[in-house]
Amino acid sequence: MDTQAVYDLLGENACLYITCTFLVLWFLVWLYRDSIEVDDFANKYVFVTGCDTGFGNLLCRNLDRRGFRVLAGCLTEKGADDLKRVAGPYLKTVLLDVTSQDSITKAMEWASKEVGEKGLWGIVNNAGRGGPMGPSEWMRVEDFHSTLKVNMNGTIAVTMTFLPLIKRARGRIVNVASVLGRVAANGGGYCISKFGVECFSDCLRRDINYFGINVSIIEPGFFKTAITSLDPIEGDLRRLWNQLTPEVQASYGDKYLDKFIKVQRLIMNAVCDTDLTKVTSCMEHALTAAYPRTRYTAGWDAKLIWIPLSYMPSCVVDIGLRLVMPRPSKSV
Template identity: 50%
Template sequence: MLIYLGVMLLFCFLYWWYRDSKQITAVSDKHVYITGCDTGFGHLLAQHLDKQGFQVLAACFTEQGAQELKDKTSSRLQTFRLDVTNSESIGKAAEFVKSQVKDKGLWGLVNNAGISQPVGPSDWLTIDDYKVLLDVNLIGLIEVTLSMIPLIKRARGRIVNMASIYGRISMFGGSYCISKFGVEAFNDSLRRDLRCFGVKVACIEPGYFKTHISNPDVINEGLIKLWGRLPQDVREDYGDDYLDKFWPHAKAHIEKLAEPNLMKVVWRIHHALTSVHPRSRYAVGVDAKLLWIPLSYMPTAFTDFLLARQSVKPAKAVY
């Protein structure tokens, strides 16, 4: 019985491996629209897909980011400005993409644009802090996607949404985790809605990687700014030395887990765009696969207890 079970498991694995490895090879006529190409994953992905022969349409927030990308890529890649929080900008980008893809439609949309600040304890934040991040990471992503669905359907193409492992487990206050949970939910509904049209939708879930979003200096600067505007009673709840105790602990945690090889994420996005049978989700990074995903499946009480043991307690904490 055990031998039979082992053979069946091996067969299932080999079949999955064979199915997962089937790739689309003709890409020279396929357009891919990527948001957030100024730095990080988007910047590297645009370069990578350009080298692979794709027709890359790279959206950048700044002129400097666009120029730096142009300097590193072929004349085939085209850049344009995009602010995902501005409906007019999204509409202009959609018209530009339509003019490029024409009747072929758009093969791939990679929703990569995102920010991580402000982030901090929930009672340090205002509703405007929540809105700023949600507008970029979730509402902007949804609006860009809606503007491209007709072109994606025409090509029976792909939509790849950049979520995070923090769309599986909420580790800190602010709307970063909230936005990524929202991306996961949007990704699921979109995948099911568009499946009948031949459109495939995938979600990328990176763990910690060394990008601008996870830069310790950027995070620390944001925390100092939040602390500086707190009412005195909230400061007293946490203690005047809270940041001095919290930040070395948090920085060590980030530096220990952050993966320097950003190409691991780029390769997963490439697979989602070129696989005959792309996966629904791609967890990327050792910490994502061995720590955060398993922890997200644990009983809530256990997860809360474990995370509380790793955190720095406020001065007036009652537990």
């Protein structure tokens, strides 16, 4: 090997070493930066919606244990009472229906009195509903609206109503979307609403970042909560099927509904995670980190299936769903 060849080889290796060293250092700096937390949790107020059960309920209990002043919005008095029984004396609840602007305004006025001049450090828009979900042709307009009113319109209304309190504290907004806000895998209002939450959050983050407010999006995969409970899902599917005209039913075939329900059961039993802390830990990080992330992906299925699929050509998702879902009897 001549001298020039040796120099060329060393030069190539030097570039590789420099690149690898840079990447390792960048990753270590990112890990350190990601681990830095804000202080003085005891003087920070956080408002959470949808706290009767599931992610919101667990998050409130975790934040309460960490010393935050938690303001929990519950849909029912039973949910509020159950939460207060397992929480500390500083957690407070308020009845909140995110589909009602009057209810949201009353909750904001109550929260304003609680937080005073300190303002609201964080708001977590967690309230949501799943069904009805199913083939798009089975839906009526009101089926779409019933989900959009909670998941998308509710998130927007709560955020905009509470924004002055957040701005006062230069705080955080945490919106719960879904991996189905990145990949449209079923009909109905759920995916539409979560795509809407993603868009709203991105626009809002860019608009109010100048005021020191951070907006984070939580993208959970499939977890065992009320939204993924099989009985309501199957009940909605049977209701949707029964309201179809005989002609539409015939185009799908007599056995299509049972096949569709069977597939739903297989999917939910296979991918639903029981560890809700994978989601609430992301919410907590968004509220406690000095440098919160823009997006948090929670769950093995989200990381290994849904998010990678969201970057693939649409035909890949189309083919995958065709292989999984049943085929109508009169399909071409």
